[in-house]
Amino acid sequence: xxxxxxxxxxRRFGAEFRKRSPRLHVLVNNASVxxxxxxxxxxxxxxxFATNVVGPFLLTxxxxxxxxxxxxxxxxxxxxGGMYSQKLRSLRSREQQFAIGTSSRRRSRRM
Numbered sequence: 001x002x003x004x005x006x007x008x009x010x011r012r013f014g015a016e017f018r019k020r021s022p023r024l025h026v027l028v029n030n031a032s033v034x035x036x037x038x039x040x041x042x043x044x045x046x047x048x049f050a051t052n053v054v055g056p057f058l059l060t061x062x063x064x065x066x067x068x069x070x071x072x073x074x075x076x077x078x079x080x081g082g083m084y085s086q087k088l089r090s091l092r093s094r095e096q097q098f099a100i101g102t103s104s105r106r107r108s109r110r111m
Contacts, residue, residue, distance in 0.1 A: 026074050
């Protein structure tokens, strides 16, 4: 198990996975979280952004050498069609009002 909102957890998982598995052909990033209020991860990153973007990106980077060595291999980043109802905005989340509900989830999936 891996808590994608925690950089420490992602690094631990990546190291353990590399020890236990000789190959990796497919990595599917399909994490999402919808907190009811603005929350920071243990690393001080806004929780949705940490879980939906930063964690999967770090995991992919950690496992990329395995994927390349296991070619042919693929990384699949899953999102939802609802993300297209949200405009792309800057990542200055502290300067924007925190939105709650499904619109905020869709916005985070656009990043």
